[in-house]
Amino acid sequence: MTQFINADLHCHSIVSDGTLSPEALALRAKANGVELWALTDHDEIGGQARAMEAARLAGLRYLTGTEISVTFAGTTVHIVGLGMDHTHPALVNGLRTTRGGREMRARAMSDDLLARAGIPGVYEGALKYVDNPELISRTHFARYLVEAGVCKETNEVFRKYITEGKPGFVPHRWASLRDAVGWITESGGVAVIAHPGRYKLTANEEYALFTEFKTLGGQGVEVMTGAHGQADYVKYAEYCKEFGLAASRGSDFHSPEESHTDLGKLPYLPGSVTPVWELLNSRIH
Numbered sequence: 001m002t003q004f005i006n007a008d009l010h011c012h013s014i015v016s017d018g019t020l021s022p023e024a025l026a027l028r029a030k031a032n033g034v035e036l037w038a039l040t041d042h043d044e045i046g047g048q049a050r051a052m053e054a055a056r057l058a059g060l061r062y063l064t065g066t067e068i069s070v071t072f073a074g075t076t077v078h079i080v081g082l083g084m085d086h087t088h089p090a091l092v093n094g095l096r097t098t099r100g101g102r103e104m105r106a107r108a109m110s111d112d113l114l115a116r117a118g119i120p121g122v123y124e125g126a127l128k129y130v131d132n133p134e135l136i137s138r139t140h141f142a143r144y145l146v147e148a149g150v151c152k153e154t155n156e157v158f159r160k161y162i163t164e165g166k167p168g169f170v171p172h173r174w175a176s177l178r179d180a181v182g183w184i185t186e187s188g189g190v191a192v193i194a195h196p197g198r199y200k201l202t203a204n205e206e207y208a209l210f211t212e213f214k215t216l217g218g219q220g221v222e223v224m225t226g227a228h229g230q231a232d233y234v235k236y237a238e239y240c241k242e243f244g245l246a247a248s249r250g251s252d253f254h255s256p257e258e259s260h261t262d263l264g265k266l267p268y269l270p271g272s273v274t275p276v277w278e279l280l281n282s283r284i285h
């Protein structure tokens with residue numbers, strides 16, 4: 001009956017685009033009743049040692065984590081890795097390469113915001129919110145555009161700017177699905193399709209994503225995530241059976257001010273699926 005474990009295997013710290021430190025996240029997770037935790041910063045494992053130590057001090061079981069940006073069928077898909085050796089060279093080098101294009105993309109986003117929307121200085125403004133110089137994200141742009149009074153809240157920024165077709169959007173080529181799944185599995189981890197309900201894929205493309213992911217050695221999919229509603233819970237629990245995947249659970253918490261799902265506050269996994277942590281017993285710290 002391990003589906004009744006309060007696992008939260010997806011969240012972000014200041015090492016990517018969250019606003020809390022790994023230590024503050026560990027304490028918040030503990031206070032919210034989380035029993036098994038993973039920090040999954042975008043394209044980064046720089047916070048793993050801190051998160052693991054903070055989890056130990058808080059009495060939380062811990063799985064290493066990351067969330068890799070992938071380009072699939074022309075759109076961005078996120079693949080969560082859990083339980084990797086976060087010092088493995090394949091993973092460390094792969095993630096470093098994936099982060100590499102962010103700086104140029106950020107400058108181009110800022111140029112486009114000036115050219116198409118007349119908003120100056122967004123690169124410099126966004127940098128004020130960046131803790132890790134290798135990880136400037138659209139979230140940091142969104143925070144600055146709120147500060148600058150361009151939008152009332154970050155959600156509004158993602159409706160009006162920096163998304164496809166809107167000012168400030170710069171297409172970017174991330175890792176391939178094959179590489180992302182490869183780095184995770186080579187370093188001893190389990191690859192998980194993050195928040196599948198969020199992607200704008202056609203039914204055929206979504207089928208191709210799950211089929212290729214499985215063929216490449218992917219083993220899990222997020223069923224319970226902050227981005228899913230009831231219909232998604234049912235749909236992706238079914239996909240677990242159809243594709244022979246384990247199910248994961250993670251809030252995708254970024255910030256007390258911005259995130260509507262807090263750490264540890266999702267419903268439990270349904271009884272019909274295999275929890276992904278059953279594949280990761282030997283990897284839990």
Ligand code: AMP
Nearest residue numbers: 017042069136137138139154155158254
């Ligand atoms: P990036 O990796 O720089 O493209 O930034 C992607 C991040 O932007 C995601 O991980 C989310 O944190 C955030 N994001 C994307 N779309 C939205 C949205 N509609 N509302 C709020 N945050 C979003």
Ligand code: MN
Nearest residue numbers: 012017139254
């Ligand atoms: Mn994010």
Ligand code: MN
Nearest residue numbers: 067078194195
């Ligand atoms: Mn994501």
Ligand code: MN
Nearest residue numbers: 010012067252
């Ligand atoms: Mn995330």
